[in-house]
Amino acid sequence: MRLDARGSGGDVNVERLVELLRAAGKRITPERVQILKIISAHPHADAQEIYQLACKACPRLSLSTVYRTANLLRELGVAEASGLGEGHRHFETRSASHYHCVCTACGRVIEMPPIDEVRRAAERRGFRVVDEAVELSGLCSSCGERAGRRTKPSGARGGA
Amino acid sequence: MRLDARGSGGDVNVERLVELLRAAGKRITPERVQILKIISAHPHADAQEIYQLACKACPRLSLSTVYRTANLLRELGVAEASGLGEGHRHFETRSASHYHCVCTACGRVIEMPPIDEVRRAAERRGFRVVDEAVELSGLCSSCGERAGRRTKPSGARGGA
DNA sequence: ATGGCTGCAAACACTTTGCATCGGC
DNA sequence: GCCGATGCAAAGTGTTTGCAGCCAT
Numbered sequence: 001m002r003l004d005a006r007g008s009g010g011d012v013n014v015e016r017l018v019e020l021l022r023a024a025g026k027r028i029t030p031e032r033v034q035i036l037k038i039i040s041a042h043p044h045a046d047a048q049e050i051y052q053l054a055c056k057a058c059p060r061l062s063l064s065t066v067y068r069t070a071n072l073l074r075e076l077g078v079a080e081a082s083g084l085g086e087g088h089r090h091f092e093t094r095s096a097s098h099y100h101c102v103c104t105a106c107g108r109v110i111e112m113p114p115i116d117e118v119r120r121a122a123e124r125r126g127f128r129v130v131d132e133a134v135e136l137s138g139l140c141s142s143c144g145e146r147a148g149r150r151t152k153p154s155g156a157r158g159g160a
Numbered sequence: 161m162r163l164d165a166r167g168s169g170g171d172v173n174v175e176r177l178v179e180l181l182r183a184a185g186k187r188i189t190p191e192r193v194q195i196l197k198i199i200s201a202h203p204h205a206d207a208q209e210i211y212q213l214a215c216k217a218c219p220r221l222s223l224s225t226v227y228r229t230a231n232l233l234r235e236l237g238v239a240e241a242s243g244l245g246e247g248h249r250h251f252e253t254r255s256a257s258h259y260h261c262v263c264t265a266c267g268r269v270i271e272m273p274p275i276d277e278v279r280r281a282a283e284r285r286g287f288r289v290v291d292e293a294v295e296l297s298g299l300c301s302s303c304g305e306r307a308g309r310r311t312k313p314s315g316a317r318g319g320a
Numbered sequence: 321a322t323g324g325c326t327g328c329a330a331a332c333a334c335t336t337t338g339c340a341t342c343g344g345c
Numbered sequence: 346g347c348c349g350a351t352g353c354a355a356a357g358t359g360t361t362t363g364c365a366g367c368c369a370t
Contacts, residue, residue, distance in 0.1 A: 122272060
């Protein structure tokens with residue numbers, strides 16, 4: 001799993017989110033800042049992942065706070081939940097593209113650029129689009145090659 | 161919520177599913193047939209809905225059977241689960257388009273035709289597409305008009 | 321100092337599973 | 346008749362909530 005822009009301390013995106021919290025009259029706590037950092041760096045994390053990562057910097061953090069913060073962000077419209085086909089929800093920041101391919105073998109998420117035609121097809125039906133999510137499942141290029149003509153990878157659980 | 165093609169008794173689609181079960185060496189029980197009917201007529205139902213509807217014809221039916229059958233269909237590749245943004249999963253038959261708009265006000269699901277460009281964008285990135293799901297959230301035409309210039313509907317819970 | 325935020329644990333909702341019985345093949 | 350399928354209830358997950366204390370404002 002690719003990790004990047006983590007622990008830099010000066011994330012522009014995090015600043016933006018903090019500002020949003022402040023504007024909404026919410027308090028800026030270390031727990032929240034930490035969770036915002038994680039969510040910024042991992043646009044497709046689930047509650048457990050956020051919790052585990054945030055714990056490293058905030059040992060007293062509790063799972064409830066992760067859920068509460070995630071829901072708060074959802075209320076503020078900066079993140080949203082989506083079941084990526086598994087039994088639990090993943091959170092993603094609204095700034096990130098919602099067009100992605102999820103590899104059923106390694107769990108990797110590949111982002112795609114938005115495709116106007118999708119939105120237009122909806123609007124043509126009188127639908128007022130607020131948010132769009134496109135999710136293709138299949139094999140990423142690595143897993144696709146690996147499975148080229150051999151055993152079909154069936155385990156989709158990405159380990160810790 | 162629109163209901164159609166329900167209780168006709170001679171669904172072609174149901175026949176097809178039954179045949180699939182038989183081909184897989186599974187037994188054709190009244191419970192399964194009933195659940196298949198429901199799923200055929202309601203491509204976006206969740207476990208509870210399937211259960212309640214199926215109960216009318218199969219009073220002894222249990223929720224476990226609904227889940228077991230749904231998972232069986234998933235294994236056979238004819239249906240799949242997807243969290244439509246709520247706290248639980250919805251099942252949808254694979255024959256149905258996976259391109260839809262979900263109204264956040266009334267819960268209605270509007271189907272759209274597949275858009276080739278989406279699949280191509282993924283394949284251009286070396287992704288081997290197995291399944292595609294497009295989900296736009298927003299307001300359907302009715303709710304959009306109703307909310308035209310008034311109170312923004314926020315309750316997304318669709319009643320029974 | 322105040323009231324929102326947190327951690328903890330219990331409560332909840334949804335899904336899965338063990339076991340005895342039933343019924344499709 | 347055999348073995349898979351079912352119903353029931355209990356166990357498992359993932360998520361939410363009540364409460365007392367803490368800390369950002």
